[in-house]
Amino acid sequence: MKPRSMMVLVVLLLVFMVGSKSVYIVKETERAVLLRFGEIVDDDVKPGLHFKIPFVNTVRTFDGRVLTLDARPQSFLTLEKKRLVVDAFIKWRIQNVGKYYTATSGEEFRAGDVLSTRVEDALRNQFGARTLNQVVSGEREELMEQVIQDLSKVAQDELGINIVDVRVKRVELPAEVSxxxxxxxxxxxxxxxxxxxxxxxxxxxxxxxxxxxxxxxxxxxxxREAEEIRGEGDATAANVYSSAYSRDPEFYSFHRSLNAYRNSFGGEGGDVLLLDPSSEFFKYLSEPAGAR
The missing domain is CATH 1.20.5 (Single alpha-helices involved in coiled-coils or other helix-helix interfaces)
Structure with a gap:
């Protein structure tokens, strides 16, 4: 290859490298800052295609979506001095990119450490002002709203981030007292x-x-009712019998004698009766014609 062609190739390669270093893209889900020798030039670069001066400007990009931070489980005392183990999480996103970069150097774990500390302080204050029943069920929503309100102001002032939500995942008694x-x-x-x-x-x-x-x-x-009815029935029967017997006393006497004969002589036991034939009992047997 001729020296002239080699020179052209080197120049083109340098131009390509410089051009590639001069262009950068910020995605819709990202937030970015433009630096010049480490100093912030643009603290909120919009999404899209941008140009920079190679080796002079530096671009730092950060996730602009809502992020989740699991806070460390901590022990808090309620108003009646009962100790609880609380596990919470925070939803947050970057609001002021320049302040976020200045406070954390763009390191997410540093922001997480600061947020965890601030959340612990806010929860400790809110749990300490409420009873166990209020914390567990009575005022849970009010407690969370107050924590978000207190934490949002601190997070915006110190870190340039916005607190979207804070939730308590679990509230438990310590193992030794459970x-x-x-x-x-x-x-x-x-x-x-x-x-x-x-x-x-x-x-x-x-x-x-x-x-x-x-x-x-x-x-x-x-x-009582049965006895009354039975008495009334007996009285009615007696009246009927008295009325019937008074019509023909002789027939009534004859009928009674027949029943007596039947009961006396119709038994199967073989009993023996010693009676006087001329007694009143045999009146209708000895004188059937005159018995009328």
């Missing part, structure tokens, strides 16, 4: 169960006693 708390809860529930069973037995006894009383009253009233 078992005693659960045991106390079991004891309390067992006591309530015993009270409910005793109350139920008391009500059941009352219901049984009332049912037994009602049964006795109903039987007594039924027996």
């Amino acid at each position: 078992e005693s708390v659960y045991e106390r809860m079991r004891t309390e529930r067992q006591r309530e169960a015993r009270e409910l069973r005793a109350r139920g037995r008391e009500l059941a006894e009352g219901i049984r006693a009332d049912a037994d009383r009602q049964v006795t009253v109903i039987k007594a009233e039924a027996y």
Whole structure:
């Protein structure tokens, strides 16, 4: 290859290298700053194609999407001095790129350390001003809103980032006291169960006693009504018999004698009766014609 051609090739290669170093692209999901010898020239480079001076300007790009930071589980004391283990996470994004770069040198882990510390302080203050019941259920949403409000101002002033959301994933009692708390809860529930069973037995006894009383009253009233009806029936029957017998007393006497004969002589036991033939009992056998 001729020296002239070699020179042209080298020049073209240098031009290509300088041109490639002069162009950079910022994506829609990125935030960027333009530096000149380490000093910020443009603290918010817009997405798109841009040019820079090679070896003079430097571009630092950062993720502009919402990021998630898992805070370290920490122990906090409630208003009644009960210790809780709290695990939370933070949703955040870069708002002021220049301030973010100045505060963290563009290192995400540094921003995470500062955010974790600030979140711990905010949660400690909010948990310390509330009771255990309020923290667990009563005022959870209000607590989170207050933490976001307090943390957002600090994060914007110190780091140039915006706090999107802060949530508590888990609130637990320390392991050393969990078992005693659960045991106390079991004891309390067992006591309530015993009270409910005793109350139920008391009500059941009352219901049984009332049912037994009602049964006795109903039987007594039924027996009284039955006796009244039976007495009325006996009285009616006596009146009927008296009316019927008064019409023909002789026939009534004859009918009674026949029944007496049937009962006396119709038995199968072989009993022996010693009676006087001339007695009143044999009146209709000895004198059937005159018995009328």
